[in-house]
């Protein structure tokens with residue numbers, strides 16, 4: 001459920017205020033090395049959005065990890081940044097085509113039973 005910038009999910013013990021993202025500067029898109037998983041369908045959509053071939057897109061932006069696809073990162077100021085995070089304004093440069101992993105954050109299954117950890121990691125999260 002969404003009301004203006006407040007987002008709720010029935011079975012999650014917290015809500016998310018997307019207004020917090022402006023001041024936060026993309027904390028969830030940078031930090032320690034991680035994985036930004038994407039499906040082959042998402043890869044196709046992202047390549048189409050960038051008007052480049054699937055192969056060229058994959059070469060430039062995607063790495064394989066144990067047979068799965070993850071977006072590449074780059075290192076700046078000792079942080080790993082998703083390759084689609086603008087390092088100046090900290091916005092996602094492929095926002096409308098970002099993978100489901102990004103679309104569903106911070107409502108990930110693993111946080112449902114561990115709301116304290118996500119409330120510490122994401123300034124937009126408030127416990128109910």
Ligand code: SF4
Nearest residue numbers: 021024026028122124
């Ligand atoms: S960590 Fe939370 S508040 Fe910050 S950009 Fe990500 S979703 Fe927004």
Ligand code: SF4
Nearest residue numbers: 029082084085092102
């Ligand atoms: S695709 Fe966009 S939303 Fe997802 S991690 Fe990269 S910059 Fe963040």
